[in-house]
Amino acid sequence: MPVLRVALDLPLHRLFDYVAADASTADVGYRVRVPFGRGERVGVIVEVAVASEWPPEQLKAAGEILRDLPALPADFFGLCEFASTYYQAPLGEVVMQALPAGLKRVAPVLRRQGRAVRPPPPAAAPELTAAQAAVLATIAVQDGFATHLLHGVTGSGKTEVYLRLVERTLAAGRQALLLVPEINLTPQLESRVRARFPEAGVVSLHSELAEAARERNWLAAFAGEASIVLGTRLAIFAPLPRLGLIIVDEEHDTSFKQQDGMRYSARDVAVFRARQHGIPVVLGSATPALESWANAQGGRYRLACLRERANPAAVLPAVNLLDTRKTVLREGVSEPLLAAIRERLARGEQSLVFLNRRGYAPVLACPACGWVSRCQRCAANLVLHLAERRLRCHHCGFENRVPQACPTCGNQDIHPFGRGTQRVEVWLQEQFPEARILRVDRDSVKSRKQWEAMLERIHGGEADILVGTQMLAKGHDFPKLTLVGVLGADAALFAADWRAPERLFAQLMQVAGRAGRAELKGEVLIQTEYPDHPLYAALAAHDYPGFAAALLKEREQAGFPPYAFQAMLRAEAPEMADAIAFLTTACALPVVQEHPNVVLYDPVPMKLSRLASLERGQLLAESPSRPALQAFLPRWREAIEGIKAPSKLRWHLEVDPLEF
Structure with missing residues (x-):
């Protein structure tokens, strides 16, 4: 009897076999209902085989093969198999996550016709440069x-x-x-x-x-x-x-x-x-x-x-550095930046104050006893959102009311420390009471409709000063925006993450690019205590190739990607000791010694060591050869699956990790 090999949306590195009397190889790619546990699931037929490695008496009969849609094509499975192999993910998870939720439901879904979208007026193609x-x-x-x-x-x-x-x-x-x-x-x-x-x-x-x-x-x-x-x-x-x-x-x-x-x-x-x-x-x-x-x-x-802007009247903005060692900051804003904003207001132009930290302040603290608003579930602080009177964790979503007094000592004089977009917005409104100030971050824009309405207001000239995060840094074209002021960029210069300078340069280049995109000239003012830093020099010269060459040279000397290839094994558990013990066992598996071209480093806690009440550790695997690493990972993963771990411990492998 034909055997269906079915992909199911489960974190298991195997397919599931079912028998089906009327199946043929032509059924590969169709969805099928199958019994699983005490219920039923919808899977995708990946293969129709003549036999199974499992005894026939252990195989259940498949349910209905769903032929209401065409079968998924061979190239789709080829793509999923590549992703499964390279990223060490279950094939079933890859195949099923590519399908819309409605196609994975056991109960039939009534598919309605969508409303016809009225096409916008045809737009003529501009002349090419x-x-x-x-x-x-x-x-x-x-x-x-x-x-x-x-x-x-x-x-x-x-x-x-x-x-x-x-x-x-x-x-x-x-x-x-x-x-x-x-x-x-x-x-x-x-x-x-x-x-x-x-x-x-x-x-x-x-x-x-x-x-x-x-x-x-x-x-x-x-x-x-x-x-x-x-x-x-x-x-x-x-x-x-x-x-x-x-x-x-x-x-x-x-x-x-x-x-x-x-x-x-x-x-x-x-x-x-x-x-x-x-x-x-x-x-x-x-x-x-x-x-x-x-x-x-x-x-x-x-x-x-x-290398040049498409609009011949638009030139790249001038990038100037404001040395904050030589000026007094009020709420994180220097007087030269305030003067530049006043000048734009007088000319009827728009300004953007960029601060990639939402909320009112990063932390609420008590100066008397040292209490700070820490998240109960994460190794992070609760961010003060003053407008909503809430303390909120930007990692796990936990939130609480703002206390009337210090929970530790009862001191009523607790203060916000640091600043986010809400605090800058409030302060700028005090400095420019006549200005229309618009804050754009994930707290003020939570849906597509809100975002479209916000963009319409900006394009319609209903905002004089924008206060925003990286949401405003990419792909937007605001003709009247001529000034970008950047606050708090220095923190990323000395971050522990070796990718931080690359990300900071990209972020600042993108946000700087919002200024002067039409006939009006643009200017970018970056507040910094390190005006002589090479990153800022490259930014002022709009010299990405020079910056990239210098950074690549550093990475080659250090043996970092793209001159090395990495995978990260991560484990999370209620106790850090369990996570580190699991990683230590994985590091000592016999298969590791069989691959001398792969180096495993010591297990360590993650940078955000606690998230959503779970302690997190990580173990880095690295090789100068991508094929060597790819040959090692499936064997290592198979050996890791055999480790007897605490029931509440979870682990995963990430290939080409970006976060450390």
Whole structure:
């Protein structure tokens, strides 16, 4: 009797066998109902075999094979198998997480027709600059696989290059997949794409979509009805029968790395998928990831550059450093920055005060006894949100009311220390009572509708001063914004994370790029105690290539990626001793000695050692050879699965980790 090998959404590194009398190899890729435990689940048939390694009497009979949709194609399984193998994740988890929730339900789902979206008025394509035309001449959508790294300064017209490539792809009868890092970037890009291609099917795929909408869009992409798919990282697994082009915008962004479940990089999976289909993939950024830049310098990627802004009247903003050692700060803001804001207000222009810390203050503390507002569940402080009168943990979500007095000594004179966007907003409103101040962070913008309304207010000139976090740093074009003031950037210069300088440079380049994108000249003022730091010198010169070269040289000397390849074993348990003991046992497994090209470091607590009441430890595995590390990991994982651990301990492997 035929045996169905079924992928289920379970954290187990194996498929499940069921018998089905009427099954054939043509059923591979269909969903199927199967008994599991005391209930029933929906899985996907990965293989139809003639026999099972399990005794026949132990095999249960499969339920109905669901043929209401076409079978998932072979290339979809090839992509999932790559991700499963490379990222050491269960194949069932990879396959099932790519499906919309409605397709994984046991009970049939009534699928409604979505409301027709009225296309916006068609938008004419702007005239290309000479640089854009030169870049397009180097990227052919029908010449097979190639990875193109598009390095373009902010405002250089990378999006127009993307749209021209999409146009060529559609003309060839193919589909285009465009990935963006943040959900908030999707609405404005979606409206621009719809306006340019009103007759093409355009759908978006991201986590903020309602379940029914996501399923409709996924099915439209799967059926080939949608010629353009916009999405965040999960969209990289959407099955597209006519895929002809993949674009990854802001490819350096860490949001492309999944941080739970299967921990994959959508950017890297995109490169594999392009190779799998024999199509081009374009990675675009003003500040490419150092791994991508090294690949371009080494010839693995094809480098294309846009060095000037697309608008001939717009020039890159002047970047000036304000030495805070020589000036008095009031609520973290210097007098020169205040004067610059006054000047913009007088001219009817907009200013952005950038502080990548939301809330009113990072901590509430008692000066009498030293009490601080610590999270009960994490190794972190509770952030003061004064508007809501709440103390909130930005890691686990725990929150509490602001106490009237110190919980330890009863002192009523407790103070907020440090500052976040709420505190800066309140203080700026006191300094400029006539100004319209708008705070933009995850506390003030919690949904797509709120975000669209906020953008409409900014574009409509209803805000004079913006106070925001990194939500405002990427991809936005505000013609009247001419000043960007940066607060609190120095903290990342000396962080323990060796990736911190790269991230800080990218963040500051992105936020600086919001200024002066139209005819009005832009200026960026960065408050710092280290005005002579090489990072700020490169930023002032808009010299990403020079900064990247220096940082890559440091990493090569230190043996850090991209000159080494890493995987991280992490364990979490109610007690740190259990997590470290588990990691120590994993480090001493016999299989480790069989792979001399892989080095395992000592187990240590994670930087955020306690999260949601669990203690967390980690163990780094490193090798100068990617193949050597990949050969080691499956054998090591299999040996780790045999370790007898406490029942409440959980562990996972992460390949190419970004967080330490």
